[in-house]
Amino acid sequence: SNRSLSTWARRCQLIGRRMASTSTSTDADVIVIGGGHAGCEAAAASARCGSRTMLLTHKWATIGEMSCNPSFGGIGKGHLVREVDALDGVCARICDKAAITYQALNRSHGAAVLGLRAQIDRQLYKQHMQNEIGSTPNLQVVEGEVDEILVESQLEGPRVKGVRLADGKVIRSKCIVITTGTFLGAEIFLGPERIKSGRMGDKSSTELSRSFSKLGFALGRLRTGTPPRIYKDSIDFSQFQAMAPDKEPIPFSFMTEQIWLPPEQQLPTYVGYTNQEVRKRAEAHLHENEHVREETKGPRYCPSFEAKIIRFPQLDHRLFLEHEGLDSPLIYPQGMSMSFKPEVQLEVMRAIPGLEKIEFSQPGYGVQYDFVDPRQLKKSLETRKIEGLFLAGQINGTTGYEEAAAQGVLAGVNAAARANQTGALLLSRTNSYLGVLVDDLTSLGTNEPYRMFTSRAECRLHLRPDNADLRLTQLGRKHGAVGDVRWKKFTEEAQDLDKLRELLKGISMPRNKWTNILKREFKSNGKYVSAYEMLHRHSLTFEELKGFCQEETKPLLGKKKLEERLRIEASYSLNHERHMQKVAEIEREASVELAEDINYRQMEGLSEECAEKLCEVRPLNLAAASRVPGITPEALVVILRHIRRAA
Ligand code: FAD
Numbered sequence: 157s158n159r160s161l162s163t164w165a166r167r168c169q170l171i172g173r174r175m176a177s178t179s180t181s182t183d184a185d186v187i188v189i190g191g192g193h194a195g196c197e198a199a200a201a202s203a204r205c206g207s208r209t210m211l212l213t214h215k216w217a218t219i220g221e222m223s224c225n226p227s228f229g230g231i232g233k234g235h236l237v238r239e240v241d242a243l244d245g246v247c248a249r250i251c252d253k254a255a256i257t258y259q260a261l262n263r264s265h266g267a268a269v270l271g272l273r274a275q276i277d278r279q280l281y282k283q284h285m286q287n288e289i290g291s292t293p294n295l296q297v298v299e300g301e302v303d304e305i306l307v308e309s310q311l312e313g314p315r316v317k318g319v320r321l322a323d324g325k326v327i328r329s330k331c332i333v334i335t336t337g338t339f340l341g342a343e344i345f346l347g348p349e350r351i352k353s354g355r356m357g358d359k360s361s362t363e364l365s366r367s368f369s370k371l372g373f374a375l376g377r378l379r380t381g382t383p384p385r386i387y388k389d390s391i392d393f394s395q396f397q398a399m400a401p402d403k404e405p406i407p408f409s410f411m412t413e414q415i416w417l418p419p420e421q422q423l424p425t426y427v428g429y430t431n432q433e434v435r436k437r438a439e440a441h442l443h444e445n446e447h448v449r450e451e452t453k454g455p456r457y458c459p460s461f462e463a464k465i466i467r468f469p470q471l472d473h474r475l476f477l478e479h480e481g482l483d484s485p486l487i488y489p490q491g492m493s494m495s496f497k498p499e500v501q502l503e504v505m506r507a508i509p510g511l512e513k514i515e516f517s518q519p520g521y522g523v524q525y526d527f528v529d530p531r532q533l534k535k536s537l538e539t540r541k542i543e544g545l546f547l548a549g550q551i552n553g554t555t556g557y558e559e560a561a562a563q564g565v566l567a568g569v570n571a572a573a574r575a576n577q578t579g580a581l582l583l584s585r586t587n588s589y590l591g592v593l594v595d596d597l598t599s600l601g602t603n604e605p606y607r608m609f610t611s612r613a614e615c616r617l618h619l620r621p622d623n624a625d626l627r628l629t630q631l632g633r634k635h636g637a638v639g640d641v642r643w644k645k646f647t648e649e650a651q652d653l654d655k656l657r658e659l660l661k662g663i664s665m666p667r668n669k670w671t672n673i674l675k676r677e678f679k680s681n682g683k684y685v686s687a688y689e690m691l692h693r694h695s696l697t698f699e700e701l702k703g704f705c706q707e708e709t710k711p712l713l714g715k716k717k718l719e720e721r722l723r724i725e726a727s728y729s730l731n732h733e734r735h736m737q738k739v740a741e742i743e744r745e746a747s748v749e750l751a752e753d754i755n756y757r758q759m760e761g762l763s764e765e766c767a768e769k770l771c772e773v774r775p776l777n778l779a780a781a782s783r784v785p786g787i788t789p790e791a792l793v794v795i796l797r798h799i800r801r802a803a
Contacts, residue, residue: 184210185575186568187319187329189302191219193557194335194549194564196285197245201568202333203294204244205636207575209568211289211297212319212327214358219297220250220285222557223338223355224382226278226480226488229408231261232608233558234272235589238624240558241409243632244642245565246288247557248408252415254280256482257422258405267724268620269610272406275425277481300325303363305332305371307542315543322363330544331571334364335564337550338380338525341365345381345447345522347497356521365526372541374529378605379447379454380555381493381522383461384501385486387515388479395510396426396477410625410649411642417482426477434507435465438496441504442466447495447522453604455555460493460522461504475508486517495522527553530597531776536570536580537563537594546571552597555605562590569637581635585746585779586615586739587627595746599780600773614742618735622724626650649718656712656722659705660688674700692727745779748799752776759798766791 184207188199191213199211213219228251229237241248254277261271289297304320306328318328339354339361352360368375401422407415438461442448448462464473475491494501498519505511530552532540537552539545548567549560570580583591592613597606610616619627629646632638638646664686671677674696690696698713705713712718752774756767766787775781782792 190335194560197564198568202572205572207572220282229273231271236558242624242628244638252412330575333546340526342525383492396428398424455605531601537567553602599776663687748778
């Protein structure tokens with residue numbers, strides 16, 4: 157309940173004060189700074205791995221805050237949420253306790269690119285997250301503001317020893333994970349006004365940003381924004397097209413057997429369009445808007461309304477009206493992020509049909525912030541420069557809750573591993589989207605907010621949401637990140653899948669025989685076909701199989717979820733050989749390292765344009781070079797030849 161949560165929160169603060177004042181050796185194995193999406197996952201993961209963990213954040217009340225959209229998932233992002241879940245992370249389970257509308261994307265495009273997505277009740281999510289964090293063994297929460305990272309020198313190089321808070325207190329630890337999101341050196345923009353703040357109502361972390369610079373880290377600057385929030389009862393929904401929730405919702409978590417809110421009680425979302433009058437009203441005020449005039453790069457795939465009318469003035473732009481919660485009086489107009497003066501925002505939005513009489517609960521705003529160039533990180537998310545210092549989330553140049561949460565789990569597991577002196581959990585482009593994300597960031601860096609897409613993964617037919625547990629849970633268990641409850645469920649299900657797969661592959665007969673048994677017409681060419689193949693090619697059902705299976709296997713054939721999983725798996729199995737070739741190719745290219753000071757301009761045969769791009773990005777290996785936009789296969793051959801000659 158809320159009361160027990162607040163009692164718990166007070167107890168955490170007390171523990172924090174006592175620890176901060178009496179600290180001697182270390183107060184924690186791992187300190188996680190920031191209670192956003194990366195921080196919650198990092199803290200929970202480190203604690204699951206058995207490390208004494210402290211979550212040190214501005215305010216208990218903002219733990220689990222969704223700073224912008226009240227939704228989780230999307231194309232590529234849904235895959236990341238499933239991978240977090242496969243590593244026993246928390247966000248997928250919590251989404252399933254707080255989702256109010258499940259609307260998966262790309263349903264007709266195949267399981268590999270299915271975008272799990274749901275609208276989430278903002279308050280419920282936060283409440284469940286605080287509950288989860290509050291009840292995790294080995295995890296303490298301390299309220300405070302970190303101003304400085306403390307480092308000590310040792311023979312092998314510098315390593316972290318703790319942090320200094322704004323009130324001067326020192327907290328010591330073996331490892332630190334920094335997940336401060338958009339807060340480093342942050343400024344909010346509202347029309348001509350600039351306010352030092354990391355998020356509306358929250359302080360900016362100016363000193364911490366300075367501490368990074370003092371330690372010699374290269375920082376960059378990015379921007380993002382959020383739309384105004386509208387009172388639901390001021391909207392005329394009849395002017396919008398309603399989109400019903402999915403009839404068969406797909407939960408985020410492998411652990412969820414049943415979602416909490418049945419489809420008939422879920423809420424619709426609404427779609428509408430801007431028009432030329434909306435554009436005109438906005439254009440008249442563009443010159444007053446500082447945020448859009450700045451050079452700083454914003455999110456390409458989630459641009460502000462200002463950016464959209466500058467780039468595509470002739471178009472009417474789509475917007476979605478999404479509920480902020482089951483009982484919330486507020487609506488989130490997705491697609492209308494803007495940072496005009498509040499009265500201008502109202503004037504612009506009121507030109508949209510159905511929104512003529514709207515009132516805001518808060519205006520939209522923009523935010524600009526420092527991020528740390530992620531090429532300074534290892535694949536474990538530990539900084540190359542300082543041992544024991546890990547970074548995760550938006551601080552690494554990404555955007556989105558899912559990207560943040562995924563990095564959080566990895567950094568949490570690896571900080572615990574570093575503290576316990578065990579091996580790091582390293583993921584690759586060929587086993588996970590999280591591996592793709594980390595590889596892109598650490599080998600290519602980014603100069604705009606990085607968002608995950610399925611198109612970023614070369615092995616996307618293999619990296620599917622349905623098999624995230626088969627790809628990652630065992631690996632996570634090896635590193636201590638997967639608890640007993642999930643491990644038991646996973647192993648039972650994996651064993652059942654193995655048994656069923658074997659059974660299905662063992663039943664094989666010519667097509668005409670299948671025709672007789674299944675009473676359906678199949679073209680016959682005398683070839684033998686297994687039940688496994690029939691599953692996806694001809695929609696064979698487990699019910700139909702029951703007739704010719706032994707009694708002891710029949711209970712397995714009653715499991716709908718397993719049937720669906722095997723059907724998907726079978727439909728992608730033909731691709732397995734091509735996948736293995738791709739894996740070998742990626743690994744080969746990734747093993748060719750490129751020195752940071754390599755002179756591309758002097759490489760014979762490399763075009764000036766390619767040399768310029770490579771000098772700008774400085775990829776760390778050949779595989780990363782191949783992903784720099786504009787780098788041709790011929791350019792890669794030139795680089796390879798150059799390296800071989802130099803060796
Ligand atoms: P956050 O969720 O920002 O959490 C940071 C945490 O660190 C907070 O709890 C904060 O209190 C704490 N903290 C910061 N500094 C300190 C310190 N010195 N000491 C102690 N604690 C500290 N994403 C999208 O995908 N699409 C969007 O359209 C979008 N719009 C956004 C608009 C705005 C205005 C903002 C602020 C964010 C937006 N985002 C958007 C980004 C999204 O909110 C983030 O991607 C996500 O929340 C990042 O998670 P995180 O854990 O890295 O950081």
